[in-house]
Amino acid sequence: MREKKIPFFKKILMSIKDLDKYNILISEKFSRAIFYFLGLMTIFTLILSAVLTYKTNQYLAEFCDYTNTNIPNFTIDSQGLNVESEEPVILRNDKEFEYKLILDESTTDEEKYISEMTDYNGIIGLALQDRFIVIADSTQTEVKYEDLLSNFQTEQITKESMLNLIEDNIAVINSTIYLSIFVASYIIYTISTLIDVLALSLLVIIISKMAKISLKYSQCLMIAIYSITLPIIVNLIYLTANILTGFYMPYFQIMYTLISYIYIVAVILIMRSDLIKKKELIKATIEINKLEKEQNNKENPDEKKKEDDEKKEKNDKEKDDTLGEVKKRVKGKLKEDKNNPEPQANIEGGKR
Numbered sequence: 001m002r003e004k005k006i007p008f009f010k011k012i013l014m015s016i017k018d019l020d021k022y023n024i025l026i027s028e029k030f031s032r033a034i035f036y037f038l039g040l041m042t043i044f045t046l047i048l049s050a051v052l053t054y055k056t057n058q059y060l061a062e063f064c065d066y067t068n069t070n071i072p073n074f075t076i077d078s079q080g081l082n083v084e085s086e087e088p089v090i091l092r093n094d095k096e097f098e099y100k101l102i103l104d105e106s107t108t109d110e111e112k113y114i115s116e117m118t119d120y121n122g123i124i125g126l127a128l129q130d131r132f133i134v135i136a137d138s139t140q141t142e143v144k145y146e147d148l149l150s151n152f153q154t155e156q157i158t159k160e161s162m163l164n165l166i167e168d169n170i171a172v173i174n175s176t177i178y179l180s181i182f183v184a185s186y187i188i189y190t191i192s193t194l195i196d197v198l199a200l201s202l203l204v205i206i207i208s209k210m211a212k213i214s215l216k217y218s219q220c221l222m223i224a225i226y227s228i229t230l231p232i233i234v235n236l237i238y239l240t241a242n243i244l245t246g247f248y249m250p251y252f253q254i255m256y257t258l259i260s261y262i263y264i265v266a267v268i269l270i271m272r273s274d275l276i277k278k279k280e281l282i283k284a285t286i287e288i289n290k291l292e293k294e295q296n297n298k299e300n301p302d303e304k305k306k307e308d309d310e311k312k313e314k315n316d317k318e319k320d321d322t323l324g325e326v327k328k329r330v331k332g333k334l335k336e337d338k339n340n341p342e343p344q345a346n347i348e349g350g351k352r
Contacts, residue, residue, distance in 0.1 A: 015229035022267045026219045033222040041190045049182040076157040080129045081105045098122030200224035211272040227263035231256045
């Protein structure tokens with residue numbers, strides 16, 4: 001009989017609120033639990049990437065407004081950077097989206113602004129005479145102006161053309177940002193969550209041994225996977241609130257892990273309780289059947305004797321039938337030998 005699959009979203013609900021049905025979840029193939037985990041992480045990353053893209057789009061709009069208002073006109077061509085300012089331009093924004101922008105057409109040496117870059121925690125954009133440098137989260141990216149002009153297939157980029165280019169290609173920019181965030185986030189969060197699952201599986205093994213429940217390691221992993229469902233959803237809600245509103249909860253990671261621990265302990269205790277009840281039920285059923293049999297023997301001794309006599313009579317009859325069949329075969333053989341005597345030798349000799 002083909003095993004009935006449990007729908008994906010029904011598994012989510014069962015994992016969160018039906019702890020007594022974990023025995024059904026772990027009775028499935030291990031591959032289905034893996035697909036469930038990957039599907040859960042896909043939904044998590046899709047939603048998180050959408051939130052991050054939305055926030056990045058806000059930052060991009062803020063950056064364009066700030067650039068249009070505060071940055072002097074500039075030109076990027078085959079000769080490099082040209083800024084309509086006698087002194088290097090240093091702009092700093094310390095609002096929600098913290099960044100510092102430096103424009104200096106007089107040098108190609110980034111070491112000149114080493115202190116500006118190392119003492120700032122936000123994003124840094126450094127436009128030198130020959131290239132543009134971006135520093136974010138200790139990661140430095142450089143773009144040569146000649147490569148930039150080649151990529152955009154143009155001979156010149158101005159402040160106005162750059163702002164128009166961003167505005168005209170906002171859909172493509174958002175799609176690229178979303179795809180980049182999704183790929184990076186999926187890899188990072190899937191690996192980190194998988195490590196959590198492996199750690200939780202060890203806890204399942206320890207608790208199941210203490211509860212004297214025999215589980216395969218694949219089943220321990222499945223319990224860990226399903227028990228982390230609610231923490232993943234809670235984490236998604238927290239990250240969304242943090243990105244959109246700046247809400248921060250101290251020791252959230254501890255609470256995230258504690259939820260999984262509680263689920264695992266509760267599931268193992270429920271399994272142990274069900275196992276004890278099942279053993280007691282089997283034992284009680286055996287005792288009841290034994291008592292019923294003894295009671296029937298006491299209440300109906302004549303029927304039992306009659307049943308035994310019938311069995312004896314049946315056995316005797318079978319023996320008589322077998323003996324009669326043997327006698328019949330012997331008599332038939334003797335009759336056959338009588339009707340067909342063996343030829344005797346002619347001792348008188350033949351006449352001439």
